[in-house]
Each structure stands twice: as C-alpha cells, then as structure tokens.
Amino acid sequence: MLVYSEPAETAAPAQGTRERVLDRVLTRGPVSAAEVGRALGLTAAAVRRHLDALEEDGLVEVKAVSAARGAGRPSRRYVVTQQAQRRLGGDHLDVALSSLERLVELGGEEELRHQARRAFAPVEDAYAAAVGGRSLDLAERTRVLTEVLDEAGFAASVRRVGAGLAPTLRADQVCQGHCPLQGLPARHPEFCEEETALIARLLGVDVRRLSTLAAGGHVCTTHVPLGRA
Template sequence: MHAGSAAAEDHSAVQDSHARTRERVARAILENGPSTAAKLGDRLGLTPAAIRRHLDALLADGVIEAREERVYGQRGRGRPAKVFVLTDAGRDEFEQAYDDLAVGALQFLADTGGDELVTAFARQRVADLEKRYRPLVEAAAPGERTAALAAALTGDGYAASAAQSPVTDGDQLCQHHCPVAHVAEQFPQLCEAETEVFARLLGTHVQRIATIAHGDDVCTTHVPRSTGEPGPHTEDSAERIS
C-alpha cells in the first residue's frame, strides 16, 4: 500500500471516529436536556479539550446552540453557566416523524370538520399509548408512577425522565425529545391530548408548563404529589430538570 493511501485511510478513520463522538455528544444533550460542557465531558468520558472541540464543531454545523442556564430561586454570584441545547435542525437529525403531509392532513381535517375533528384525531392517536402504559404505571408504587411513565415514554423514543420539582411539592416529567414537535407547533391539540392521558394514567390533575413545540428546550409536565409521598428515585435528577 502506498504511503499516501495509508495516510488517507488513517485520516478517514479519524474523521469517522470524530463523527461518531459528535453524535454521542448530541444524543447526550437530547436525552439529558440542556447540559454544560463539564457535565457532557463527565458523562461521555471526554477531556475538557475534546468536549470543547466537538461542541465547537456541532455549533458550527448548527446542530446545537449555547444558552444561559436557567436558575431557579435566588441566583448566586457570577454569570450563569453556559448550557448547550439542540436546535430544530439538530432534532431533525434524530429522525423526527413528521412531514408536510402530516401538517396538510391535519389542516384538511381542521378546514372540513373544525378543531373538534382535529382534537378527536389527537385523542385517538394517544389512545394506544394509554392502553399500553396503564399496566406499567399501575404496577408501580404510588411514589414511583411518574418514573414508570417516564420509562414507558423513553421506550417509545421520547427520552423522558422524572424528578422532584425544584420549586413545588411535586414531580416533573420531562420529555427531551418529541417526534411530532413541528406538527404540534400548528396543532396544539396533540400536546393537549397527551397531557390528558398523563392525567388519567397518574390519577391526578397535571399541568404542562413547557413544550418543545412552543420553543422550550424540554416538554415539562408538573405532577402534584400528596404530602409525605416520596419522589421518583432517579439519578442526577437535578441535572434533568428543564
């Protein structure tokens, strides 16, 4: 083999390795929500220099963007930490299940049958989720049902997590990925029907406080909890709150 060919193959292998690592970084942001460079490096076992290099590449490609970290309660001294979130283009890299046909079909329903028909379609769409999730949620202990629902959602690609709310007596159910986010931008009935299912499964009134469809980083649902009821036992829960 000529030296030039060997060098080209080595360069190609390095590029492939970098591409796979960048995909791991983007997926870590997708699954865990807004993340600092330090936490991403810890999760993926990358040095500060390496994680910065991959983050710079993802920023240049428009896959991620940098924002100031949200701070709950009283803010300490100094500037808020910088966190990295996926852009719409970055989410598209993870095979979001929407297209112009879906939007067109729902618009046709709205034009011919009104919003009530769109709502009926949205409720029918999530009926299967409710049927499949109910045994899993009801089998969990009362304090673990939000976590059980999060696990079921994760199995369907929603990259969900459950944690104690940082500001209220309750839990937060976070979905870091939404396969129909772009469709839901125009048809919020999809989000509303999903929220109704969560309330029925958890047996309590829940409140959707953020959605990816409306430009938030994570779909976040507040689940009130009875006094004294333990919260979900999830690792790194504070990191997963939107």
C-alpha cells in the same frame, strides 16, 4: 434519538462519540460540557470539541444560565436547536400537516381532537402494559410513564425538585427532549393539550406544563406535584 454521523476516520466502532454527546444534550439539556463529560466518561475539553462542531453544524446552541442568587458569571449550557428538532421531525411533516388540515376541514374541531388522542393511544397502551395492574405510588407511576415516553421516542427523563422542602412542595418534573410529532403541535396546540390530559389521567393527579417544544421551549416539561397524591 437524533442520528449524527461522524466522518469515517473518527467514528467510534459502535456509536460515534459525537452522536453520544448530541444525544446527551437532547435528553438532558440545558447541560454543561462538564456534565456531559462526567456522564460519558470524557474530558470536558473533548466534549467541548464535539459541542463546537455540533454548534457549527447548527445542531446545538449555548444557553446562558445565571448563577445561583445572581452571583458569578452565567454558566454555558447547551441545548438542541430548533433546526435539529425539525430534522428529527422527518421528511413527511408537510404531508402529515396537509392531511390533518384536510381532516379538520371535513370534521372540524372534534376530528382534530380525535386525531390528537389517537396519536397518543400507543403511549397509553404501553403504560397499561408496563404497570400490569400493579398498585404503584405516584412517584413510581411517574417513573414508569417516563420510561414509556422514552421508549416511544420522546427522549424523556424525570428529575425530583423540592428536596429539603415540605412534602407538599416536592414534585417530579418529566422532561421530553424530543417530540416525534414535531411540527404538528406547533400548528395545532390541541396535540399538547391532549398529551397533558393523558399524563394527568394516567398519573391520577393534576399536572402543569411548564414549557413545550411547540411553544419554542428547549424541552417539554411537565410538573407532577407529589404532595397532592
């Protein structure tokens, strides 16, 4: 979770309100001020004050979303900026990139794939422990995997799409608002490819990546077709 410290005189005793607002944008963006307010029990006006401050600091930005069927004015929704994502990547990114480049020089493409698989091995182990040998349907497996990804620092959430459509068109979308490997996948897309392959293997169904942070998206979105289970 991105840590943003408010000035001492306005910080909440446990967790600063501004940090809570930023965390909501991170995990649910693109999201409106009203949606953030409903989730946190705040007025839209109070949320907008925090969002304005976060936008001034370069941590969130406005994304205009067209209204349904093109009617009405586009709504203002907020997402975390690339600057904030880079800050989440930590101070050791350059060292990690240099080390990886050296490994690639020595071992080539296969060594790069090996390192990418190693990076996601803890997710696979945590998923296996969470399932515990139970027989779960695809939606339940997706929920468990989302929880595991969230615990691993990917700011993950899942949403159902295709409600009201034929069963074969219904799907879950796993959204990841943060990548702990931020910077590595942008230089080496093999990390995203290995993560996608891992998700497909764990869920036992072909999945499709709709967007990635590494490619400039605001979230990583993986489409899980429930109708193909």
